Amino acid sequence: MILISWNLNGRRRDTTAQIEALLLRQPDVIALQEVTLSSLPLIREALAGGRLSHLVDSFTMGPPNFKPSGPRRYCLLIASRYPLVPELPSRFQVPWPERILGARLAIADQHVLLYNTHIPPGSSNGWTKIEVLRGLFTGLAVASADARILCGDFNTPQTELPDGGVVTWAQRPTNDGGWRVVGRLQNGLGSEWDSAERQVLTGLAQYDLVDVYRMLHGYGTAEQSWILRRGNREVGRRFDHVFASRGLAPQTCQYLHNLRESGLSDHSPIEVRFGLGSDPTGVTCNRDGGI
Numbered sequence: 001m002i003l004i005s006w007n008l009n010g011r012r013r014d015t016t017a018q019i020e021a022l023l024l025r026q027p028d029v030i031a032l033q034e035v036t037l038s039s040l041p042l043i044r045e046a047l048a049g050g051r052l053s054h055l056v057d058s059f060t061m062g063p064p065n066f067k068p069s070g071p072r073r074y075c076l077l078i079a080s081r082y083p084l085v086p087e088l089p090s091r092f093q094v095p096w097p098e099r100i101l102g103a104r105l106a107i108a109d110q111h112v113l114l115y116n117t118h119i120p121p122g123s124s125n126g127w128t129k130i131e132v133l134r135g136l137f138t139g140l141a142v143a144s145a146d147a148r149i150l151c152g153d154f155n156t157p158q159t160e161l162p163d164g165g166v167v168t169w170a171q172r173p174t175n176d177g178g179w180r181v182v183g184r185l186q187n188g189l190g191s192e193w194d195s196a197e198r199q200v201l202t203g204l205a206q207y208d209l210v211d212v213y214r215m216l217h218g219y220g221t222a223e224q225s226w227i228l229r230r231g232n233r234e235v236g237r238r239f240d241h242v243f244a245s246r247g248l249a250p251q252t253c254q255y256l257h258n259l260r261e262s263g264l265s266d267h268s269p270i271e272v273r274f275g276l277g278s279d280p281t282g283v284t285c286n287r288d289g290g291i
Contacts, residue, residue, distance in 0.1 A: 001107060001276055002026065004256075005151035005242060006269035007033040007118065007226075010074060015039045018264050019046035025256070025271065027052070029105065031116035032077040033153045035059075037068055043077060052079040056086045058101040063089075066098065071125055076101040076116045076152070087113065094135035095128055096120065104146070107276060112248070113144065117152040122169055122193075126186050129155065133196040141199075141207050147245040150209050153267065155239050156197045164219045166201045170194035209243040212250045212272050225255050225268040242272045249275030 004027045008018055011034075019042075022030055030052060035043065040057060047055065059068065059075040068075065075098050078084065087102030094100060101116045117136060122129035133156075140150065157166040170193035171179040182190035205211070213223065224236025244250055252273040260268040 001028045001274045002271065003029045003031065003114075003149065003151065003242065003274065004269050004271045005031040005033075005116070005240060006259075007153040007240060007265060007267035008035060008039065009265040009267060010034040010036055010039075011265065012036065012038045012042065014264055015042040016046055018259075019043055021259055021264060022269070023050065023052075027271070028082065029078070029080045029114065031114065031151050032079075033116070033118040034074045035077045036073055036075070040075065040077070043079075047079055051081045054080045054082065054084045056084060056101065056103050058089075058098040061086055061089055061101065062098045068098070071120065072096055072098065074098075074118060076118060078103050078114060078116055080105055080114075082107050084114075087115075092135045092139040094132045096132060099132055100136060100139075110276070111146045112276075113146050113148045115140070115148070115150045115152075117150065117154070119153065119155045121155045122186070127188055127193075130188075130193055130196040133200050137196070137199045137203065140204055140209060143207070144245075147248050148209060149245070149248070150204070150243040151241065151270070153240050154200065157201055158237070160214075160219060160222070160238065162219050164214070166198065168194045168197040168201075170197070204243055208245045208247075210246060212242045212244050213238075213253045213270070216250060216253050223255060225260075225270065226266060240267055240270045242270055244272070244274070251275050 057075055057077040083106045084103040089097045092100045099118050103114050105112045119132055120129045158169050159167045167179050170181050170185050170190040172182055174180050181194045185193050223238050225240035226237050228235045250272055255268040255270055257268045
């Protein structure tokens with residue numbers, strides 16, 4: 001099974017080109033962030049009649065009478081070649097329920113729970129980011145009989161260290177080259193902000209949701225999926241992630257930087273190949289469609 005997760009940067013004018021670029025990769029499942037009311041029908045049209053015929057979006061699954069606008073104008077979408085059943089949003093007690101979308105995928109002879117999320121940036125939404133992170137962690141920090149995948153744009157960490165440590169947005173550099181947690185951050189405790197980011201980034205591993213990229217590549221190589229440009233200065237962040245159960249046997253994980261560098265989005269998609277997933281008919285196929 002090949003999964004691609006991508007933040008589309010809320011673009012309508014590039015929607016068709018974005019979906020065409022994804023389909024060239026022949027994914028079995030896609031998880032999209034920053035889908036809008038105007039881009040959603042274009043995505044559905046582009047996928048209609050194709051291999052990714054099973055779809056669910058968080059606008060449809062959202063609360064009654066919800067009107068997307070302002071910072072809450074974005075939704076999530078999952079499209080799959082495997083049959084899926086949407087998960088009820090009530091699992092996650094968060095202020096913006098449209099930012100977490102779950103579905104149960106029927107893959108071969110097993111079910112896989114897939115969760116797609118877009119954590120609001122704290123720079124513009126303050127402690128809403130922390131409330132969503134806390135709700136996400138609480139909803140996932142449980143034993144699960146089914147294998148699980150969590151993917152999306154987490155808007156964290158600030159950076160990663162060669163020893164495997166993560167630096168949250170509640171930390172600042174020290175004079176001796178280390179990092180410290182600030183006392184106060186946006187009218188709250190820095191320690192609470194740090195804890196909320198950290199428990200998702202590292203705490204979910206004890207519940208069998210492991211950072212696939214780092215599991216396969218280690219921490220010896222720096223990577224980024226989004227780049228901040230200020231004048232001649234560039235700062236890369238690895239905001240886009242796939243966490244998964246070890247039993248799904250992740251085989252490869254890479255960022256598709258060419259799609260960002262070509263201007264289709266400001267984020268690089270993350271693509272993971274898992275060691276499961278026969279054809280829905282029960283006939284195992286290779287990537288070019290042959291048996």
